[in-house]
Amino acid sequence: MVKVAVLGYGTVGSGIVEVLKTNQELIEKRVGEKIDVKYVLDLREFPGDPYEDLIVHDVDVIMNDPEVSIVCEAMGGIGAAYQFTKMALEKGKNVCTPNKAMVAEYGPKLMKLARDNGCNYLFEASCGGGIPIIRPLQTALLQEKIVAIKGILNGTTNYILTRMEKEGADFDAVLKDAQALGYAEANPEADVEGHDACRKIAILSSLAYGNTVNYKDVYTEGITKITVEDFAYAKKLGATIKLLGMSQEVDGNYYAMVSPFMLKNDSPLYSVNDVMNAILVTGNTLGDTMYYGAGAGKLPTASAVVADVIECAMKQGQLIPCTWNEGDLSLGQMENDKRHFFVRAKSELSQIESVFGKVEAVDAGIDGEMGFVTEVMSEKEFASKAEALGSVVSRIRFEN
Ligand code: NDP
Numbered sequence: 001m002v003k004v005a006v007l008g009y010g011t012v013g014s015g016i017v018e019v020l021k022t023n024q025e026l027i028e029k030r031v032g033e034k035i036d037v038k039y040v041l042d043l044r045e046f047p048g049d050p051y052e053d054l055i056v057h058d059v060d061v062i063m064n065d066p067e068v069s070i071v072c073e074a075m076g077g078i079g080a081a082y083q084f085t086k087m088a089l090e091k092g093k094n095v096c097t098p099n100k101a102m103v104a105e106y107g108p109k110l111m112k113l114a115r116d117n118g119c120n121y122l123f124e125a126s127c128g129g130g131i132p133i134i135r136p137l138q139t140a141l142l143q144e145k146i147v148a149i150k151g152i153l154n155g156t157t158n159y160i161l162t163r164m165e166k167e168g169a170d171f172d173a174v175l176k177d178a179q180a181l182g183y184a185e186a187n188p189e190a191d192v193e194g195h196d197a198c199r200k201i202a203i204l205s206s207l208a209y210g211n212t213v214n215y216k217d218v219y220t221e222g223i224t225k226i227t228v229e230d231f232a233y234a235k236k237l238g239a240t241i242k243l244l245g246m247s248q249e250v251d252g253n254y255y256a257m258v259s260p261f262m263l264k265n266d267s268p269l270y271s272v273n274d275v276m277n278a279i280l281v282t283g284n285t286l287g288d289t290m291y292y293g294a295g296a297g298k299l300p301t302a303s304a305v306v307a308d309v310i311e312c313a314m315k316q317g318q319l320i321p322c323t324w325n326e327g328d329l330s331l332g333q334m335e336n337d338k339r340h341f342f343v344r345a346k347s348e349l350s351q352i353e354s355v356f357g358k359v360e361a362v363d364a365g366i367d368g369e370m371g372f373v374t375e376v377m378s379e380k381e382f383a384s385k386a387e388a389l390g391s392v393v394s395r396i397r398f399e400n
């Protein structure tokens with residue numbers, strides 16, 4: 001019998017208990033051993049909850065119980081959760097977590113601590129919610145040199161953007177719905193300002209390219225400036241707007257960014273709506289593969305954590321290898337990145353073309369401004385032309 005403790009009985013923590021209980025027999029059959037939750041740590045009581053008798057408030061009960069071999073950290077944050085994770089690993093207990101803030105900040109350090117203590121630190125649910133993405137990178141894609149990753153990596157923002165597009169919904173009201181559905185971070189600024197997607201692309205890039213991409217080095221823009229008017233222009237262009245996280249290797253140099261992008265309807269990411277996420281991984285011999293599923297939410301995220309629990313249970317006493325090494329990977333500047341830009345400006349077409357040259361004009365019926373798509377140009381060139389025009393209201397990058 002494998003005994004598990006869950007730290008944090010919130011959205012994901014309660015989901016982990018539910019998945020393990022709902023599928024207990026099936027899991028036992030597949031693993032060859034029963035996996036049972038022995039403790040759930042939380043600050044609160046949960047009167048009437050079917051698992052209220054599992055609740056403990058003292059983490060030492062878990063840490064000092066040699067029967068517990070797997071700890072699921074679902075508290076979030078990098079405060080007490082970090083201390084508890086270290087305590088568990090130092091005791092030789094495997095830790096499985098959806099906590100991407102922790103993985104982006106301390107991933108290599110915690111993986112080393114795990115190795116030094118003969119156990120594992122696994123984090124399948126930290127990227128893409130319920131989508132299996134880290135395990136494919138660690139198994140089915142080991143033969144590939146990964147040259148690019150591009151994806152919709154945040155469920156909350158994709159849910160907000162989808163409802164803005166389909167219903168013309170108000171940003172703040174939809175964000176409240178995303179919070180009520182359990183999709184958003186404790187501080188939803190992490191979602192809407194792009195920090196969560198930034199941490200995820202840093203984690204995926206570290207796994208794909210082999211050394212640590214510091215999330216603080218990733219250029220990041222969120223969705224707070226996107227408006228329903230932008231969607232009116234996008235519609236005219238046969239496009240939509242998505243928050244993308246991307247990284248790539250070009251001639252031995254690495255680049256990463258998070259930003260809203262306009263996507264044409266032939267993009268494989270165009271139809272990824274609501275809380276769904278999708279991640280496109282390009283291998284040098286394989287080409288593109290895409291991974292799709294619920295990017296946030298109780299049971300999908302919990303399912304991914306339980307996948308880690310099962311791997312630990314099936315490989316007891318073994319160190320599970322990981323492609324993410326401790327060295328740093330430096331990122332190149334993005335000023336030479338080239339693409340089309342969609343722009344809204346308060347100028348006449350003739351003025352716009354005198355600065356930008358040939359553009360594709362877009363009329364979404366919005367008074368006092370016009371929209372246009374530039375030719376392909378570098379970030380640097382775009383910035384200097386936008387400054388020269390002097391009337392740019394906003395710009396959105398176009399996906400290549
Ligand atoms: P919740 O806030 O719903 O759950 C966290 C739980 O941990 C709460 O019950 C909280 O109690 C409890 N907790 C906090 N601090 C302590 C402590 N010191 N001791 C004991 N219990 C504590 O968060 P989520 O479940 O949404 O998120 C958990 C983690 O999963 C985060 O890292 C998040 O980024 C990640 N994640 C979440 C996803 C989602 O869809 N929600 C998807 C993917 C990853 P209290 O409420 O009293 O503070």
Ligand code: HSE
Nearest residue numbers: 154155156184185296
């Ligand atoms: N807040 C995150 C999101 C949770 O919306 O994607 C899943 O990581």
